[in-house]
Amino acid sequence: MEKSISFLFIAACTLVLYSCGGDSSKTDSKDAQAATETQETTSAGPESYDPNRGEGKFNVDNVVLGASLDQAMATYGEAVSGTKCMSCHKLSDEKLVGPGWKGVTQKRKPEWIMNFITNPDPMIEKDPEVQAMLEICLVRMPNQNLADNEARSILEYMRKNDGVK
Secondary structure: HHHHHHHHHHHHHHHHHHHHOOOOOHHHHHHHHHHHHHHHHOOHHHHOOOOOOOOOOOOOOOOOOOOOOOOHHHHHHHHHHHHHHOOOOOOOOOOOOOOOOOHHHHHHHHHHHHHHOHHHHHHHHOOOOHHOOOHHOOOOOOOOOOOOHHHHHHHHHHHHHHOOO
């Protein structure tokens, strides 16, 4: 009986760690590439930080939204967020570990959302509103090492959650 409880505990811990971080052996080269891209595309200090765009490689030129929802992309975004995001966020405006997603696409520009979900650390350091949210939530958003298409699909799923048809 004691072995069964120990096994279940270890299995549950492994599942939690896996869902929060993923397989680091698959992301090492992606991490190095992302770090290089981030260094090339980000500014040096908080004095040049753009709170409308955030910190990262995304801007109005490379984040283009359609007037209507891309249903296939939103479906993929739902699957990715189920693995990477929903253990900390709710689709409502209710806080879980992190803030709820309801209305986020109406409050934030698409490039800001894309930069934050792919590059949270510099934005946590520089964005006053993110810092204020950190004081409420008390937990830093981890870098989930999202590929660009995963991040864009999550954004489309957020748009669907906010009523875009």
